[in-house]
Amino acid sequence: MKNWMKAIENRRSYYSINDKSPISDKEIKELIDFAVLHVPSAFNSQTARVVLLLNDHHKKLWNIVKEALRSHVPAEAFHETEAKIDNTFGAGHGTVLFFEDESVVEGLQKAFPSYSQNFPVWSQHTSAMHQFAIWTLLEANGFGASLQHYNPLIDAEVAKAWNINSKWKLVAQMPFGTPVNEPGPKEFQPLENRSIVFE
Numbered sequence: 060m061k062n063w064m065k066a067i068e069n070r071r072s073y074y075s076i077n078d079k080s081p082i083s084d085k086e087i088k089e090l091i092d093f094a095v096l097h098v099p100s101a102f103n104s105q106t107a108r109v110v111l112l113l114n115d116h117h118k119k120l121w122n123i124v125k126e127a128l129r130s131h132v133p134a135e136a137f138h139e140t141e142a143k144i145d146n147t148f149g150a151g152h153g154t155v156l157f158f159e160d161e162s163v164v165e166g167l168q169k170a171f172p173s174y175s176q177n178f179p180v181w182s183q184h185t186s187a188m189h190q191f192a193i194w195t196l197l198e199a200n201g202f203g204a205s206l207q208h209y210n211p212l213i214d215a216e217v218a219k220a221w222n223i224n225s226k227w228k229l230v231a232q233m234p235f236g237t238p239v240n241e242p243g244p245k246e247f248q249p250l251e252n253r254s255i256v257f258e
């Protein structure tokens with residue numbers, strides 16, 4: 060229990076990371092599989108799809124991001140964007156891609172019309188639970204990770220590069236690696252405004 064609370068507390072957004080890994084790639088895959096098996100989903104729909112990119116695949120993703128940003132950033136500022144990606148996310152050991160399978164969501168909407176509006180929302184909740192579990196498991200195993208949202212800018216290129224099912228919708232990207240330095244102190248808004256008990 061204490062370890063679980065420590066892992067939650069220590070999980071931060073680590074931008075400064077390198078490509079070293081405190082555990083084997085097989086163990087990283089096992090952590091992800093553990094989360095995919097045990098994290099809950101609405102109606103036990105198991106809509107989450109997770110892709111782990113390592114080595115050249117990780118590098119390829121961050122090249123896709125850079126190319127996607129090239130047309131959105133003024134030409135004279137692009138070298139700064141490129142350096143930022145190369146020195147942060149791209150410098151990591153790997154990236155976890157989080158997708159949600161829209162074919163399952165659509166199936167549930169058809170099967171349970173009265174909940175139709177809820178299923179896309181619950182699908183996002185399900186993805187968020189997977190993101191948090193994997194972020195925290197990476198933390199507990201010595202990694203630093205962050206959560207990025209270059210979707211939908213990169214969706215088409217990602218689908219093409221890894222032959223992703225067209226019904227899988229990209230929700231988030233989580234680059235991770237060994238922390239190079241620690242994030243600054245975290246600011247907390249007053250707990251009494253955010254957590255209430257009636258007893």
Ligand SMILES: Cc1cc2nc3c(=O)[nH]c(=O)nc-3n(C[C@H](O)[C@H](O)[C@H](O)COP(=O)(O)O)c2cc1C
Nearest residue numbers: 069070071072073074187205206207208209242245
């Ligand atoms: C739903 C959600 C979306 C986020 N999106 C991004 C993002 O797109 N880019 C980013 O750098 N951080 C993103 N973050 C990270 C937050 O900015 C960060 O968790 C927050 O400032 C608290 O800092 P900490 O992670 O160091 O505890 C996101 C976090 C959450 C929970």
